[in-house]
Amino acid sequence: MNTQPGQTTQNAFSPSALNQILKKHLNEQFGSFWLTGEIFELYQSPAGHKYFTLKDSQSGIKCVMFKQKQNTPLAKGSQVIILGNLSLYTPKGDLQVNVLRIMDAGKGDLAQQFMLLKQKLQQAGLFEQKNKQQLPSMIGSLAIVTSPKGAALQDILNIIKSQNPLIEITLYPTPVQGEDAAPKINHALRVADEANHDAILLTRGGGSKEDLWTFNDEFLAHQIAQLETPVISAVGHETDESISDLVADVTCITPSAAAQLISGDFRQSKHLLTQQKQLLSLLVQDKLRLFQQQVDSRGHAIEKRHPSNLLKQQEAALGTAEQKLNNSFSSKWLALKNNYQHLHTALINNEPDLIIQHQRLKQFRQQLSNNIKSQLSDSHQALQLSINDLNHQNPLNVLARGFSITSRKQDNKVITDISQVKDGDEVVTQLKSGRISAKIFERLEK
Structure with a gap:
């Protein structure tokens, strides 16, 4: 009879086997989590790995942050917030937290909110590439949602005007920071979406995390995901990251980069259109010459049969x-x-x-x-x-005596017998004073 390991003296666990089972169980049961406390007993190995104990007033837990994860300076006694997962150091059976990310506790509130919202929206599928729209190959009508007083707007307008002056720009002014900014940005996006622009640019210049926090609004993220018009997000500088950047269809690191993307290669497109115009003109001229030759040829044939x-x-x-x-x-x-x-x-x-x-x-x-x-x-x-x-x-003398000559319109062949025509044929009758065009509706044989 087979028994599970550790149930009898014959199949007792070894320390290594037990530690491996515990490590696997911890990995399966616990995902990543946020942990806050004070750094205690800090040690850095020659390889650059950092070992410390994170404690509060009653307990502590060992932590390790490997060099390749984050090169952040640590100090004994500092209050920090870490993102990590539970693990077991199997050679000694020590429980420890593998640190994935660490930040000063003074900045932890906003950062923790950002990470929690990011995880929530990621699980909801708002960041998935399959849900994002493609920008049109050429943008002719652009909506810009931003503050009319910001320097970023002027930079965008200058770049687009110099590189692609054909783009029609409509500004939807809105505050881009403050408590009431997010609802107003939502409203401006809805109005712009209803105007059927080719694309919407949501942007603002750089600032502190608090200044840019408006763009980490959960309702704003869902609003961007629901718009029919493709959205380009360009918030802050290169190092800034916002929820709106992650949800938008296209993300640019700066407002100026967004303007460059929107402008496209206008000069090359203009040169290509000029070449196509010249080619089209030559083709039209060739067609006109061909048609003129056909007209001359048919006119000569008609003149010969006059x-x-x-x-x-x-x-x-x-x-x-x-x-x-x-x-x-x-x-x-x-x-x-x-x-x-x-x-x-x-x-x-x-x-x-x-x-x-x-x-x-x-x-x-x-x-x-x-x-x-x-x-x-x-x-x-x-x-x-x-x-x-x-x-x-x-x-002419025959015509003068009241007679006429009738021919088929399609080949000018004179009709001498009723069998030469059928119902619906068009004929031309030559009289002394002119010609008459007619269509055969009925044939009456003798």
């Missing part, structure tokens, strides 16, 4: 036909003339009977005249037919 250009082409064809007709007539006339000259020459050379030849010549002349007249008449009729045919084919 009825006036078709008429010019037909007029040119008519001129060519007329020229061919004239050339044909001239060629035939020259052939008849040459034949006449040849016959006349043969008549003279052969010296025929003049009377007979004269009669034959007269007949020939009459026949030639008749042929010429016939040829002229035929040519004139052919020319007149060609002219009439061209006039009939001339679209």
Whole structure:
């Protein structure tokens, strides 16, 4: 049968085992705690560790503060407040307090309140990074909650004005120290939050712990955590720590550092915007040139299909036909003339009977005249037919007689059959006096 250690003579504890169990139990049962008393029997080892007894009027307890924890000068008989945890020095079985932090008792009230509030809010999750908001990449509207009389405000305004004058700043004045400061700061934060700024800067310059105590208000901490607008806290100098810094979405070590952060890299952003503007201008110009070329191309195509250009082409064809007709007539006339000259020459050379030849010549002349007249008449009729045919084919003459030409608007193709269009198509009708645009609502076949 198994028994627990220390329950029988066979499994008795050793001093080392018992001390280890006690040390583990103390670590599990006790967390860190605050302890106050008077330093007694102070000793510092060559390694720099400090050993002392902390006592009151009735009891004392051994304490050890290792060198790496805090390099604070200690004096025998001084009243101190320490933050520590219980431990057991196992080689000797001595109970002692491992000191984590130590401070003069004269400053202990505020410091103890600060640590207690810090632990409380930390346990409530107000310091967790996952609950903090991100600042926008560029801040255009800034609310500043601070005293209008403080030097910190002027430093902030000067820095932002010199580095990013585009930021619109609204001041929400409030006292930043004193008993009534915290409620007024809360009110100013709520008003600023309702104004939908990009960010809120809560700030003040340096001062004593008492001057900065306003920013360690518990209600103020919850107020900051509940705001919809990201909050930047910059309270005091680099060494100062406040609850508002821990709760805020972003913390800066000084008001000037906060102004630098808020201003951002304005000059680089301005240069980048200038480059983008130039690039956009070039792209727009290229697009305009492309659109202009398309307009010119389509305008040229429309001009080629215009009825006036078709008429010019037909007029040119008519001129060519007329020229061919004239050339044909001239060629035939020259052939008849040459034949006449040849016959006349043969008549003279052969010296025929003049009377007979004269009669034959007269007949020939009459026949030639008749042929010429016939040829002229035929040519004139052919020319007149060609002219009439061209006039009939001339679209303007057709339009003048009350007819019209209808083409599809999408490709300017002349419509000669009802199958070429469907309901909803847009058409253009050319009349003598102008054009009419219409849409096909119904087709009626024969």
